[in-house]
Amino acid sequence: xxxxxxxxxxxxxxxxxxxxxxxxxxxxxxxxxxxxxxxxxxxxxxxxxxxxxxxxxxxxxxxxxxxxxxxxxxxxxxxxxxxxxxxxxxxxxxxxxxxxxxxxxxxxxxxxxxxxxxxxxxxxxxxxxxxxxxxxxxxxxxxxxxxxxxxxxxxxxxxxxxxxxxxxxxxxxxxxxxxxxxxxxxxxxxxxxxxxxxxxxxxxxxxxxxxxxxxxxxxxxxxxxxxxxxxxxxxxxxxxxxxxxxxxxxxxxxxxxxxxxxxxxxxxxxxxxxxxxxxxxxxxxxxxxxxxxxxxxxxxxxxxxxxxxxxxxxxxxxxxxxxxxxxxxxxxxxxxxxxxxxxxxxxxxxxxxxxxxxxxxxxxxxxxxxxxxxxxxxxxxxxxxxxx
Amino acid sequence: xxxxxxxxxxxxxxxxxxxxxxxxxxxxxxxxxxxxxxxxxxxxxxxxxxxxxxxxxxxxxxxxxxxxxxxxxxxxxxxxxxxxxxxxxxxxxxxxxxxxxxxxxxxxxxxxxxxxxxxxxxxxxxxxxxxxxxxxxxxxxxxxxxxxxxxxxxxxxxxxxxxxxxxxxxxxxxxxxxxxxxxxxxxxxxxxxxxxxxxxxxxxxxxxxxxxxxxxxxxxxxxxxxxxxxxxxxxxxxxxxxxxxxxxxxxxxxxxxxx
Ligand SMILES: Cc1cc2nc3c(=O)[nH]c(=O)nc-3n(C[C@H](O)[C@H](O)[C@H](O)COP(=O)(O)OP(=O)(O)OC[C@H]3O[C@@H](n4cnc5c(N)ncnc54)[C@H](O)[C@@H]3O)c2cc1C
Ligand SMILES: Cc1cc2nc3c(=O)[nH]c(=O)nc-3n(C[C@H](O)[C@H](O)[C@H](O)COP(=O)(O)OP(=O)(O)OC[C@H]3O[C@@H](n4cnc5c(N)ncnc54)[C@H](O)[C@@H]3O)c2cc1C
Numbered sequence: 268x269x270x271x272x273x274x275x276x277x278x279x280x281x282x283x284x285x286x287x288x289x290x291x292x293x294x295x296x297x298x299x300x301x302x303x304x305x306x307x308x309x310x311x312x313x314x315x316x317x318x319x320x321x322x323x324x325x326x327x328x329x330x331x332x333x334x335x336x337x338x339x340x341x342x343x344x345x346x347x348x349x350x351x352x353x354x355x356x357x358x359x360x361x362x363x364x365x366x367x368x369x370x371x372x373x374x375x376x377x378x379x380x381x382x383x384x385x386x387x388x389x390x391x392x393x394x395x396x397x398x399x400x401x402x403x404x405x406x407x408x409x410x411x412x413x414x415x416x417x418x419x420x421x422x423x424x425x426x427x428x429x430x431x432x433x434x435x436x437x438x439x440x441x442x443x444x445x446x447x448x449x450x451x452x453x454x455x456x457x458x459x460x461x462x463x464x465x466x467x468x469x470x471x472x473x474x475x476x477x478x479x480x481x482x483x484x485x486x487x488x489x490x491x492x493x494x495x496x497x498x499x500x501x502x503x504x505x506x507x508x509x510x511x512x513x514x515x516x517x518x519x520x521x522x523x524x525x526x527x528x529x530x531x532x533x534x535x536x537x538x539x540x541x542x543x544x545x546x547x548x549x550x551x552x553x554x555x556x557x558x559x560x561x562x563x564x565x566x567x568x569x570x571x572x573x574x575x576x577x578x579x580x581x582x583x584x585x586x587x588x589x590x591x592x593x594x595x596x597x598x599x600x601x602x603x604x605x606x607x608x609x610x611x612x613x614x615x616x617x618x619x620x621x622x623x624x625x626x627x628x629x630x631x632x633x634x635x636x637x638x639x640x641x642x643x644x645x646x647x648x649x650x651x652x653x654x655x
Numbered sequence: 656x657x658x659x660x661x662x663x664x665x666x667x668x669x670x671x672x673x674x675x676x677x678x679x680x681x682x683x684x685x686x687x688x689x690x691x692x693x694x695x696x697x698x699x700x701x702x703x704x705x706x707x708x709x710x711x712x713x714x715x716x717x718x719x720x721x722x723x724x725x726x727x728x729x730x731x732x733x734x735x736x737x738x739x740x741x742x743x744x745x746x747x748x749x750x751x752x753x754x755x756x757x758x759x760x761x762x763x764x765x766x767x768x769x770x771x772x773x774x775x776x777x778x779x780x781x782x783x784x785x786x787x788x789x790x791x792x793x794x795x796x797x798x799x800x801x802x803x804x805x806x807x808x809x810x811x812x813x814x815x816x817x818x819x820x821x822x823x824x825x826x827x828x829x830x831x832x833x834x835x836x837x838x839x840x841x842x843x844x845x846x847x848x849x850x851x852x853x854x855x856x857x858x859x860x861x862x863x864x865x866x867x868x869x870x871x872x873x874x875x876x877x878x879x880x881x882x883x884x885x886x887x888x889x890x891x892x893x894x895x896x897x898x899x900x901x902x903x904x905x906x907x908x909x910x911x912x913x914x
């Protein structure tokens with residue numbers, strides 16, 4: 268009898284009952300609500316973001332690892348496992364949740380005033396309010412320190428000018444966390460998206476993360492009150508702290524996509540016969556499966572190790588880089604290999620694989636490209652920065 | 656209102672079920688345990704009734720140690736407390752014994768309403784709710800697709816082949832539900848975390864004041880004499896269409912006496 272790749276390593280042995288219970292809820296939700304529809308969402312490039320946000324809110328997925336303000340306050344490992352199950356559905360669906368919880372809500376939770384928290388977090392936890400996070404600009408991606416978006420004082424107010432590119436949830440958001448240059452260095456701003464001068468337009472013609480909203484934000488003399496600024500952080504440390512939260516989730520999430528690819532390919536290969544036998548029975552195919560299952564298992568052990576470190580408040584940014592670097596890279600490799608195993612069927616949306624594969628191209632790039640994480644780890648190992 | 660829900664842990668619906676070679680009972684270690692699906696509907700209905708009418712929901716299960724997970728699942732959905740009857744001597748209990756044990760546990764706790772699923776997915780006898788009601792001397796309104804509580808009365812719609820029957824009973828009463836009744840909620844993450852802190856009474860046979868002689872495999876009124884695995888599906892007959900496919904299929908159907 269065929270054994271599932273992760274049960275081969277008895278990964279569940281490393282999880283608590285609570286972690287398994289949370290995972291079971293998300294898996295069930297993804298199986299019944301996401302998987303049957305996501306291929307269509309991907310094909311049409313449209314997701315029912317508002318509805319989904321409310322459903323996620325009801326489960327407790329949004330800002331699930333944050334304390335208070337209606338958030339569930341789960342462990343980091345539970346958060347990672349939820350990301351993994353969501354991404355077994357689709358990386359775009361996981362992105363909606365990551366950006367909401369780990370970028371937008373986390374920024375407010377960690378760096379906002381108590382008024383910011385009271386105003387935004389409960390509604391965001393419920394999914395009634397959606398958030399986005401604007402760091403990247405068209406000309407400043409891997410190097411956000413060069414950003415041009417700026418906020419200048421006008422009396423007590425702020426005037427925000429500039430633009431942000433590739434912003435997940437951008438056109439469906441009620442609130443944007445926008446990072447901008449000020450006389451005082453880079454600061455974060457809480458920007459209600461109905462403020463005059465704020466526009467968001469959707470980016471079309473994507474071949475990846477099609478079941479996710481990606482947008483360009485433009486700020487044309489957006490007037491904000493003095494208290495729009497996040498008071499408790501200054502400099503790039505702010506956005507980077509948020510990104511670390513989200514990258515942690517991605518270290519788990521990518522494995523969900525990889526697992527779904529591998530399980531799909533294995534069951535396909537057991538059924539599919541060529542040369543009068545199942546293609547799973549050929550040594551070449553088995554070598555692919557073995558290598559992929561080994562990588563998936565290693566990635567899972569890495570992610571869980573990071574999760575335990577995070578729950579013990581010991582995790583470092585470099586460790587998160589190892590997780591993001593390895594697991595996004597290996598998940599993408601697994602998706603590509605699985606794609607080949609399905610032959611012609613591998614290129615259709617009838618199977619989830621090419622969707623995961625294309626999605627993982629984005630995941631490989633966002634939240635710090637593979638190269639950036641390589642340089643972070645290289646610097647940790649040598650003490651020498653090689654970014655410039 | 657004090658509502659009890661009886662829930663059973665069963666092997667995962669999708670897992671291959673096996674009987675044990677040694678004593679012909681279900682091999683509960685071979686597959687993950689989950690809450691019997693219909694019992695999720697029972698829990699949901701209890702929660703809705705408690706939310707609408709005020710009151711407390713207590714889940715009751717009889718089963719091995721890991722059935723505690725099923726109790727916690729119900730608690731994570733929102734039930735207030737649990738009772739778990741667990742004892743090696745319960746192993747192999749038949750439906751009569753199960754109903755005896757559950758009835759005693761329930762009788763000692765004075766519930767206004769006891770809700771059951773109408774059938775388990777593993778043994779599928781659909782008799783436990785009725786047996787428990789008989790033992791408690793309570794009215795049973797079973798196979799409900801709708802339940803309303805009004806003061807001291809419970810009214811249900813019983814699903815039938817031709818539609819439904821309206822049935823009423825005085826409280827306290829026993830209700831069993833069918834899956835049409837509602838859509839069970841997912842446990843929320845907060846609920847999952849809160850479940851750990853909710854009270855669960857773990858009882859042995861002695862704690863519950865049960866007579867051990869009436870329980871377990873030796874006391875069972877029925878015995879599994881023998882069992883066999885389902886024979887593998889025979890290879891089908893392939894009919895090649897050489898312009899006469901229709902005729903060949905007709906011949907086959909006539910030979911098999913289908914037509
Ligand atoms: C679908 C999607 C959603 C996104 N969502 C968001 C969001 O919600 N919020 C947000 O702020 N951003 C978001 N992003 C932006 C994302 O974070 C950036 O695309 C990413 O940081 C890379 O920036 P870039 O695209 O400008 O590429 P570039 O920085 O131009 O990089 C191009 C290539 O050059 C390499 N490179 C750059 N510098 C070096 C170097 N020093 N050494 C070696 N190689 C180098 C990179 O690794 C990469 O391979 C999203 C992107 C995508 C695709
Ligand atoms: C393959 C097999 C065959 C069997 N054959 C027989 C037989 O022929 N005769 C016999 O007497 N016994 C038999 N048994 C034993 C029988 O399954 C158990 O006694 C069982 O506890 C009662 O029956 P059920 O699961 O069919 O319950 P059902 O009557 O189908 O269950 C209805 C509801 O009762 C409640 N309930 C049932 N069990 C529990 C529990 N342990 N704790 C809490 N609530 C519960 C649930 O709400 C459930 O939805 C058999 C068991 C197996 C595995």
